[in-house]
Amino acid sequence: MPLSEQEQRLLDEMERHLMRNDADVVSAPRDGRTLSYRNIVYGTVLVLLGLGGLIVGVSAQLIVVGxxxxxxxxxxxxxxxxxxxxVTGTPRVESENKAPKPxxxxxxxxxxxxxxxxxxxR
Structure with a gap:
């Protein structure tokens, strides 16, 4: 069943709004906490070493190594x-004129x- 003209306009408007705001969602601050590429690389190396140890432990039937x-x-x-x-994250300062929310x-x-x-x- 095709969309009506009004529904099509609403869908187009929603798509434009999503495309315009998509970059904002990706770059939204997360309280200064980010993934470190160094930790990702070290973690990947540890996973590969652990996988090797697991394979050696299973193949040689050494449960402790596995x-x-x-x-x-x-x-x-x-x-x-x-x-x-x-380190580069800047803390967000809440506006002082707003009352705290319950x-x-x-x-x-x-x-x-x-x-x-x-x-x-905006």
């Missing part, structure tokens, strides 16, 4: 995906408030 290889792999994954505190608001109310604040920043 378990150690698995632990090294797990540590490499944790190292790779753990965000680090960025914490008992619903999830949707908080999402709507965040959306409104983001639109006000």
């Amino acid at each position: 378990v150690l290889g698995f632990v090294v792999m797990l540590g490499g994954v944790v190292l790779a995906v753990t965000p680090t505190k960025g 914490t008992s608001s619903s999830f949707m109310d908080r999402m709507n408030d965040r959306w409104d604040r983001r639109q006000e920043e």
